Amino acid sequence: MPALPTRIAALTCAIALLASPLRAQAPADKLIDGALKDSAAWNRLAELVDTFGNRPVGSESLESAIDWILAQMKKDGLDNVHGEPVMVPHWVRGRESAMLLTPHRGPLHMLGLGRSVGTPASGITADVLVVNDFADLHAHAAQAKGKIVLFDHHFDPNKPPFDAYGEAVIYRFAGADSAAAYGAVAALVRSVTPHSLSTPHTGAMGYGDTTANAHHVPAAAITLEDADMLHRIQNRGQTIRVTLSMEAHMLPDAHSRNIVAEVRGSEHPDEIIVLGGHIDSWDVGQGAMDDGGGFVSAWEAVRLIKQLGLKPKRTIRVVGWVNEEMGSRGANAYRDAHRAELAKTKFAMESDNGAFTPKGVRLTGPDSLLPVLRELIAPLARIGVTEAAMGDPEADVTPLVEAGVPALALDIDASRYFWYHHTDADMMSALDPKQVGMCVATMGVVVWGAANR
Amino acid sequence: MPALPTRIAALTCAIALLASPLRAQAPADKLIDGALKDSAAWNRLAELVDTFGNRPVGSESLESAIDWILAQMKKDGLDNVHGEPVMVPHWVRGRESAMLLTPHRGPLHMLGLGRSVGTPASGITADVLVVNDFADLHAHAAQAKGKIVLFDHHFDPNKPPFDAYGEAVIYRFAGADSAAAYGAVAALVRSVTPHSLSTPHTGAMGYGDTTANAHHVPAAAITLEDADMLHRIQNRGQTIRVTLSMEAHMLPDAHSRNIVAEVRGSEHPDEIIVLGGHIDSWDVGQGAMDDGGGFVSAWEAVRLIKQLGLKPKRTIRVVGWVNEEMGSRGANAYRDAHRAELAKTKFAMESDNGAFTPKGVRLTGPDSLLPVLRELIAPLARIGVTEAAMGDPEADVTPLVEAGVPALALDIDASRYFWYHHTDADMMSALDPKQVGMCVATMGVVVWGAANR
Numbered sequence: 001m002p003a004l005p006t007r008i009a010a011l012t013c014a015i016a017l018l019a020s021p022l023r024a025q026a027p028a029d030k031l032i033d034g035a036l037k038d039s040a041a042w043n044r045l046a047e048l049v050d051t052f053g054n055r056p057v058g059s060e061s062l063e064s065a066i067d068w069i070l071a072q073m074k075k076d077g078l079d080n081v082h083g084e085p086v087m088v089p090h091w092v093r094g095r096e097s098a099m100l101l102t103p104h105r106g107p108l109h110m111l112g113l114g115r116s117v118g119t120p121a122s123g124i125t126a127d128v129l130v131v132n133d134f135a136d137l138h139a140h141a142a143q144a145k146g147k148i149v150l151f152d153h154h155f156d157p158n159k160p161p162f163d164a165y166g167e168a169v170i171y172r173f174a175g176a177d178s179a180a181a182y183g184a185v186a187a188l189v190r191s192v193t194p195h196s197l198s199t200p201h202t203g204a205m206g207y208g209d210t211t212a213n214a215h216h217v218p219a220a221a222i223t224l225e226d227a228d229m230l231h232r233i234q235n236r237g238q239t240i241r242v243t244l245s246m247e248a249h250m251l252p253d254a255h256s257r258n259i260v261a262e263v264r265g266s267e268h269p270d271e272i273i274v275l276g277g278h279i280d281s282w283d284v285g286q287g288a289m290d291d292g293g294g295f296v297s298a299w300e301a302v303r304l305i306k307q308l309g310l311k312p313k314r315t316i317r318v319v320g321w322v323n324e325e326m327g328s329r330g331a332n333a334y335r336d337a338h339r340a341e342l343a344k345t346k347f348a349m350e351s352d353n354g355a356f357t358p359k360g361v362r363l364t365g366p367d368s369l370l371p372v373l374r375e376l377i378a379p380l381a382r383i384g385v386t387e388a389a390m391g392d393p394e395a396d397v398t399p400l401v402e403a404g405v406p407a408l409a410l411d412i413d414a415s416r417y418f419w420y421h422h423t424d425a426d427m428m429s430a431l432d433p434k435q436v437g438m439c440v441a442t443m444g445v446v447v448w449g450a451a452n453r
Numbered sequence: 454m455p456a457l458p459t460r461i462a463a464l465t466c467a468i469a470l471l472a473s474p475l476r477a478q479a480p481a482d483k484l485i486d487g488a489l490k491d492s493a494a495w496n497r498l499a500e501l502v503d504t505f506g507n508r509p510v511g512s513e514s515l516e517s518a519i520d521w522i523l524a525q526m527k528k529d530g531l532d533n534v535h536g537e538p539v540m541v542p543h544w545v546r547g548r549e550s551a552m553l554l555t556p557h558r559g560p561l562h563m564l565g566l567g568r569s570v571g572t573p574a575s576g577i578t579a580d581v582l583v584v585n586d587f588a589d590l591h592a593h594a595a596q597a598k599g600k601i602v603l604f605d606h607h608f609d610p611n612k613p614p615f616d617a618y619g620e621a622v623i624y625r626f627a628g629a630d631s632a633a634a635y636g637a638v639a640a641l642v643r644s645v646t647p648h649s650l651s652t653p654h655t656g657a658m659g660y661g662d663t664t665a666n667a668h669h670v671p672a673a674a675i676t677l678e679d680a681d682m683l684h685r686i687q688n689r690g691q692t693i694r695v696t697l698s699m700e701a702h703m704l705p706d707a708h709s710r711n712i713v714a715e716v717r718g719s720e721h722p723d724e725i726i727v728l729g730g731h732i733d734s735w736d737v738g739q740g741a742m743d744d745g746g747g748f749v750s751a752w753e754a755v756r757l758i759k760q761l762g763l764k765p766k767r768t769i770r771v772v773g774w775v776n777e778e779m780g781s782r783g784a785n786a787y788r789d790a791h792r793a794e795l796a797k798t799k800f801a802m803e804s805d806n807g808a809f810t811p812k813g814v815r816l817t818g819p820d821s822l823l824p825v826l827r828e829l830i831a832p833l834a835r836i837g838v839t840e841a842a843m844g845d846p847e848a849d850v851t852p853l854v855e856a857g858v859p860a861l862a863l864d865i866d867a868s869r870y871f872w873y874h875h876t877d878a879d880m881m882s883a884l885d886p887k888q889v890g891m892c893v894a895t896m897g898v899v900v901w902g903a904a905n906r
Contacts, residue, residue: 198877424651
């Protein structure tokens with residue numbers, strides 16, 4: 001038999017369970033229970049990503065997914081369901097490979113970086129210079145000319161994941177220009193992740209065009225395992241020779257859309273609470289975590305408010321921004337299309353840190369709103385969402401923040417986020433139905449509270 | 454300041470440290486210290502696999518690796534260094550892909566299974582039937598004809614890894630024949646692993662030719678993530694259509710070699726202690742864990758005995774068996790070439806469970822040898838190797854066991870073994886220098902003890 005305190009706790013729990021159906025449930029509790037009672041959000045996300053696959057800007061799969069979402073939103077009974085036009089960049093990966101020629105012949109496991117130029121059809125064959133970072137490249141400047149430079153900067157496992165990412169991603173973003181400035185013919189970068197099972201990570205890169213003699217060289221990420229191997233080979237004094245082949249190229253900008261749907265406010269319909277995520281993804285995996293899970297959590301929160309018959313005083317608007325991954329065109333287009341409403345946009349909330357266990361909500365805006373945020377998340381204490389703090393906004397609400405709108409973001413357990421980020425492993429299998437439900441509950445409770453206070 | 458017992462312990466430790474150089478070290482302690490003092494074994498393994506890559510039977514890389522190892526063994530000063538001829542099967546993977554056509558178009562992440570036939574050049578395009586296991590296939594027999602059958606049997610995370618593997622691997626080995634018996638045109642199998650980052654696992658399959666109307670259909674493994682996705686799609690009642698393309702084919706048997714080298718016994722050179730691992734690998738990753746690490750641990754143990762000037766009474770012979778992965782031809786050839794010596798082969802020790810932290814040694818042979826094994830491993834208690842138990846032999850020593858030779862195997866922490874097994878992630882990055890050193894120490898101390906008792 002358990003000790004007395006355990007028995008008392010069990011009894012208290014039993015009384016609470018018996019009592020709960022007898023009292024009228026607060027809307028926040030209804031939202032939490034609704035979000036957690038089945039796997040609705042996980043299942044809807046799975047149906048989306050299994051049916052349409054990943055959703056890179058410019059792709060037919062993205063546009064088909066948007067069509068389907070808009071149709072489903074109408075079936076959900078949401079108000080004002082529509083797409084808003086956005087012109088998006090259209091980068092196409094094509095076929096690609098990196099082949100190690102010496103000291104042994106074998107494939108390197110790679111993904112070209114988004115926006116990279118391609119190679120000639122015969123590829124680029126050159127020796128590899130491995131460097132740790134920009135300073136190390138500078139120290140070996142004399143050896144870089146004509147080489148493929150590999151930036152082998154490690155993801156720091158002792159830092160918070162997003163901090164370690166922030167430090168490492170600069171090599172993915174700017175490695176090509178930096179290598180080209182020293183005369184290199186291509187850049188490789190160690191994938192930005194703490195954990196790999198031969199899993200390359202793509203992501204955006206950019207050409208700055210700031211260096212007069214810089215030219216655009218192709219850039220690709222290789223796995224941690226392959227980067228470790230090349231570094232060891234160099235340390236042994238052996239020559240590393242590689243053929244990099246990439247068909248990557250840009251096409252003219254393509255037509256796409258931001259997704260918009262609402263539950264109209266009953267008292268102040270012109271005052272707006274925005275929530276959402278981005279609907280585009282990289283062209284690998286399913287884009288289930290990044291950011292299918294964020295967008296679908298927001299959508300499900302709004303669907304749940306509608307389904308439960310809750311009537312918000314202010315308008316709650318869900319937005320699926322397009323083109324977060326290739327430069328925030330959707331975020332800017334949303335701001336531009338809704339400039340007249342921004343003064344009455346009370347909060348803009350985004351989820352783009354993975355639909356894992358939420359820990360709290362962070363605020364970008366006046367400090368004076370922090371007590372308001374604490375009030376908004378108070379009903380979430382029962383599911384462990386308790387942290388309210390100031391912090392940085394997510395990418396898609398950043399243009400709104402710059403226009404003075406307070407932003408909210410989910411703070412989520414990030415321990416596994418960079419395992420899957422921008423990889424073929426960003427699949428439904430990475431996500432847990434209960435954790436996705438907790439994200440729905442968090443977004444639903446916060447926007448409900450914000451719409452009614 | 455620490456509490457008194459802590460200070461006394463620290464003092465005792467300091468005295469021991471001061472005293473240790475003053476007394477003659479036992480050979481076992483010299484071997485342990487030598488194996489752990491630097492990363493020699495890990496570095497030699499890295500040089501092997503970085504220089505030659507993976508080592509599938511029939512490949513030039515395997516033969517070049519064998520040449521290099523034999524040359525290094527001579528430099529090490531080992532005795533009787535030579536290769537022993539073995540004819541090996543020669544399966545070639547060629548190009549391969551699996552493309553999902555509906556409900557969306559996108560690549561499945563796959564590896565063809567070893568010994569599988571290929572597809573026609575245009576591939577095999579068919580609908581997919583997902584089943585959990587053989588019984589589920591039987592229950593859906595009427596639906597299998599003309600389909601590609603996916604066996605979605607899960608690796609049980611609650612069982613010891615090698616037990617879970619044993620249960621699941623039957624679908625990899627026999628899935629093709631089973632599917633073909635129901636009229637299927639190809640078989641896919643969920644990769645045999647508990648953890649994946651979009652990581653397909655190859656491995657051997659076989660055609661039994663026992664069913665009169667069976668024909669050989671191609672077989673490939675797909676990732677956990679893709680298997681989960683296809684199963685969800687089927688559960689939604691949607692059609693799954695896939696094109697499987699594989700160039701896989703067999704070539705005529707090829708010439709290869711077992712590697713043999715010795716430290717000759719000073720008193721009973723005709724009495725032999727064998728230790729080793731297998732030198733071939735799959736044609737993915739580097740074969741660093743499976744079984745580069747096992748073979749190099751054995752080699753390094755013998756090199757260390759030689760380097761330390763230790764003179765065993767009996768002969769210690771290191772063997773690199775070839776073709777463990779495709780059917781144990783090397784193991785059988787070793788037995789056949791050394792039949793006359795088997796009665797005087799006292800123990801045959803193999804490491805093929807990954808060069809992770811060793812926990813103990815297991816015995817296949819008369820129970821009466823268990824006290825001997827306990828005595829042999831006693832010096833390893835200081836590095837945590839303490840378990841002596843009866844158990845199954847590794848594959849390459851099984852023909853010796855059948856001929857009456859007692860076998861020993863390293864029991865190793867298997868928690869991560871099946872993450873890397875038969876994948877592109879079987880790279881040096883999976884292995885830790887200290888753990889590899891512990892494997893060297895364990896093999897060295899055991900064979901030294903066995904050679905001198």
